[in-house]
Amino acid sequence: SHRPTICYRPIQPSDLEVLERLHADIFPIRYEEEFFQSVVHARDIVSWAAVDRSRPNGHSDELIGFVTARIVLAKETEIGDLLIYDPLKPDQTLVYILTLGVVETYRNLGIARSLIRQVIKYASSIPTCHAVYLHVISYNIPAIHLYKKMSFKCIRRLQGFYLINDQHYDSFLFVYYVNGG
Ligand code: ACO
Incomplete structure (x- = not known):
């Protein structure tokens, strides 16, 4: 197999089809068409793609990894209470990571780590x-x-947070503080 040359760039409209296929392949949850449209048009969502420039046959710009995130108002989230509330700064924000995935054949190369670094x-x-x-x-x-290796802190276990095929699963909430928390 060849040696990959991984580059990072924003996700763009031409990525739509591959982005949808990768989400369907990688996640047990179905995402709405509106979500994918928001990602590729950068409507309220920021995203990064990983591509392998050394891939032959016109695949050198095709997504092999992605991360999507949304800026949210801290006071409107479940963890708003964890920040020191300052009434003079009602516009405190957080970045919420929606999805992160790497194509199986490209895993364990540090690509997810680099994508999370971009978000941080x-x-x-x-x-x-x-x-x-x-x-x-x-x-x-x-x-x-x-997430643990990247020094995110696990601050909560949420019982039955996910519902997949009529089964409830717990989730962990991980946080990485920036700008002094
Ligand atoms: N087992 C244990 N630790 C692992 C594994 C594994 N299979 N894969 C990654 N890690 C940890 C290691 O600590 C690794 O550091 P190290 O290599 O120094 O030991 C660290 O993660 C970084 O690994 P990367 O190579 O950057 O991770 P990769 O590019 O392989 O992607 C990912 C990891 C995104 C979890 C990938 O396995 C994947 O796409 N899985 C399916 C989708 C998924 O689970 N996404 C995250 C869901 S949460 C969310 O979306 C908000």
Whole structure:
């Protein structure tokens, strides 16, 4: 097999088909068409794609990994209470990671780590932003290892947070503080 040359770029409209296929392949949850449209048109969503420039036959710009996130108002989230509430700063924000995935044949190369780094760098550049956070299903060991290794703190276990095929599953809430928390 060839040696990959991984590059990172924003997700764009031409990524729509592959983005939808990868989400369907990778996640047990179905996402609405509106979500994918918001991602590729960067409507309220920020995203990064990983591509392998060394892939032949016109695949050198095709997604092999992605992360999607949304900026939210801290006071409107379940973790707003964890930040020091400052009535003079009602516009405190957080970056919420919606989806993160890497194509199976490209796993364990550090691609997810780089994608999360991009999100942290972006969140740190927003003065009102105090943290990056996300939910992960409790049986997802690779993802839990990844977030722990990147110094995210697991602050909550939410019982029955996910409903998949009539089965309830717990989730962990992970937080990475930026700009002093
Ligand atoms: N077992 C244990 N730890 C793992 C594993 C694994 N299979 N894979 C990654 N890790 C941990 C390790 O600590 C690793 O660091 P190390 O190599 O120094 O030990 C660290 O994660 C970074 O690994 P990466 O190579 O950057 O991770 P990768 O690019 O393989 O992607 C991911 C990890 C995204 C979890 C991938 O396995 C995947 O796409 N899984 C399916 C989708 C998914 O679970 N997404 C996250 C759901 S949560 C959310 O979306 C908010």
